[in-house]
Amino acid sequence: MREYKELLEEFKTLLKANNLKFTKQRESIFKTLFEYDKHFSPEDLYNLVKKRYPSSNIGITTVYRTLNLLEENKLVTSISFGIAGKKYEFGHKSHHDHLICEVCGKIEEFEDETIEKLQEKIAKMRGFKMTEHIMQLFGICKECQENKNGDDS
């Protein structure tokens, strides 16, 4: 995993290349995405940034705009997690898919090369040129299976 400084430089370069400015709001969003390496809804991220950087006086609008900007430039990825809605994750990791607990909402990541290859094969067989894919496995995680004795606190 790459360091924050390096990624931040990439972000700054990206901004410069597009005649955009490096602002404290953009930085605080970017930093929060990096440090809390999780899956965020725009609102999650908004609340987190507001808590961590009260002085940046962030607005939800800016969060949306920054996420769109980052997504267009592949620095974050968005995924639709069923009921949980659209979420974003920092995009500096290699491709991976998701395993989602339907009880506690926890999201784990995994990779499987064999499946990736099969997917390519399926697409090719049908004449598709595959550009990307989504795979999400839903289920109940270990902890939630163990805690199912009415312990829903």
Added chain:
Amino acid sequence: MREYKELLEEFKTLLKANNLKFTKQRESIFKTLFEYDKHFSPEDLYNLVKKRYPSSNIGITTVYRTLNLLEENKLVTSISFGIAGKKYEFGHKSHHDHLICEVCGKIEEFEDETIEKLQEKIAKMRGFKMTEHIMQLFGICKECQENKNGDDS
């Protein structure tokens, strides 16, 4: 594939079992889902039903309510297709995944047993009890690859 009559009986039984009524709105929605065996957004379905059964005087509200009812009872399935938003499909078919053309929006279905097994294995390895999964491959279909000579009419 099962016949409409049989499926309709299933629907009626379901309604009865829940003390719900069989209305012409519910029937026209159900029938449309069956006959146009496609992937619908609530609005698509609403427009289609309105066109096909003007006398049923359908409202979008009823479409949403009926889709929720059918989904709860596994007669339709909903999937989030990225930018295209949430869509519903009639659920009388066996499990399958989707191949989506990013250019024309066409959705093809496929099944692959090997992948299904691998998914089970991955979930088990991580202590998840898998309940379902989503797999969507995005790409460009054969036709759209061939037509890419500026023919975007």
Added chain:
DNA sequence: CTGTGTGCAAACATTTTGCAAGCAG
């Protein structure tokens, strides 16, 4: 300075809910 970025409020799009009237059983 200049022009981009910002927060706010308003606008939007989509989905849900409250309600009075309609109709299935």
Added chain:
DNA sequence: CTGCTTGCAAAATGTTTGCACACAG
């Protein structure tokens, strides 16, 4: 008849846009 169902309009939710001021370069 009874009470579930309906369409409408209003509300709620999530996201985007218009604007005047702020600020990076």
